[in-house]
Amino acid sequence: MGIRAIVVDTAGTTTDLNFIQDVLFPYSAKVLPEFLQQNQDNILVDNCISDVRDIALEPDASLERVTEILQQWVAEDRKATPLKTLQGLIWKQGYANGEFKGHIYPDFIEAIKRFHGQNLRIYSFSSGSVDAQKLLFGHSDGGDLTDLFNGHFDTRTGNKLDKQAYSNILNTVSLTPRQILFVSDVVEELKAAEAAGMMTCQMVRDENQRTGDFKQVSSFDELIID
Secondary structure (H helix, E strand, O other): OOOOEEEEOOEOOOEOHHHHHHHHHHHHHHHHHHHHHHHOOOHHHHHHHHHHHHHHOOOOOOHHHHHHHHHHHHHHOOOOHHHHHHHHHHHHHHHHOOOOOEOOOHHHHHHHHHHHHOOOEEEEEOOOOHHHHHHHHHOEOOEOOHHHOOEEEOOOOOOOOOHHHHHHHHHHHOOOHHHEEEEEOOHHHHHHHHHOOOEEEEEOOOOOOOOOOOOEEOOHHHOOOO
16 A cells, blocks of 8 residues: 655754754743733633643632743743644744744755655644644745645644554544654654554654664655655
């Protein structure tokens, strides 16, 4: 049957981790106080604020306290859905204002066009929200890539380190496990995908990166799907 779909990780695989850590995260932490103050009556934002209170077990936390919690989570890179949702909204504002463009590795920009031409389905799976992924790929330094994707998955699908998340992806795309290739730089994510039956490939862009017993490539140029 062969590979019919490719699921790609984002940070460290399709985009430089430094872009997320040095540009996107600091921007969201800086803008958070003003954004929450101005948008607290927005239903989506209000729901996120409530979720933060629930997760932090501080039901009576003030908006200032919620902001402190969120900024701490940014510093810790917590994979909390309300944080990722709010970051996506804030980054949308930043992209729209021309504060930055989404960094995408040039080899992936060329590869996704090649995969698309081969009628392969392309999905991204990130701890960042679906909206944040669409912004990253839609405002990339290689142009708007969103039309080349068939879909995106985030923490609502499951924890990237858990087998169940990949089983959920399989159920969504309606393909057999051996028809899907998951590409990531993170060993634990690859192990979880492998446990769900997916084919795997580790992206190794840094010689100091921790590697596992997986097929490895150093760029998407080397990933040839027959």
